[in-house]
Amino acid sequence: MAIAESIVREAEFFLAESGGAQASRLTIVIGEFSGVDEEALSFALPFASEGTRLAGAEFDFEKERADAECRVCGSKQACVFPLAVCASCGSSDVEVSGGTGLVIKSMELNDV
Numbered sequence: 001m002a003i004a005e006s007i008v009r010e011a012e013f014f015l016a017e018s019g020g021a022q023a024s025r026l027t028i029v030i031g032e033f034s035g036v037d038e039e040a041l042s043f044a045l046p047f048a049s050e051g052t053r054l055a056g057a058e059f060d061f062e063k064e065r066a067d068a069e070c071r072v073c074g075s076k077q078a079c080v081f082p083l084a085v086c087a088s089c090g091s092s093d094v095e096v097s098g099g100t101g102l103v104i105k106s107m108e109l110n111d112v
């Protein structure tokens with residue numbers, strides 16, 4: 001899975017920068033509009049991390065909610081995935097912000 005591999009690569013880059021430590025735990029934030037399947041990712045990550053500095057690490061996941069602003073009535077609210085529809089006036093002319101990313105929020109390192 002390409003997404004798991006890119007997370008591992010990004011984490012390895014950071015670990016190499018910080019003196020070649022190993023990671024014991026990663027917290028990954030998944031935006032609800034990122035299209036990333038948390039279950040598939042949690043399954044793929046241990047395989048992608050084999051033989052790397054992340055081998056044996058635990059992975060935690062957090063969801064990031066998306067916010068929407070209605071262009072018709074101006075109300076702001078959190079989106080209800082997968083519908084980007086204004087809860088106040090029912091318009092689908094809403095601008096979604098946030099919730100699209102996939103980021104490594106934090107990493108715990110093993111003591112070397």
Ligand SMILES: [Zn+2]
Pocket residue numbers: 070071072073074075086087088089090091
């Ligand atoms: Zn509205």
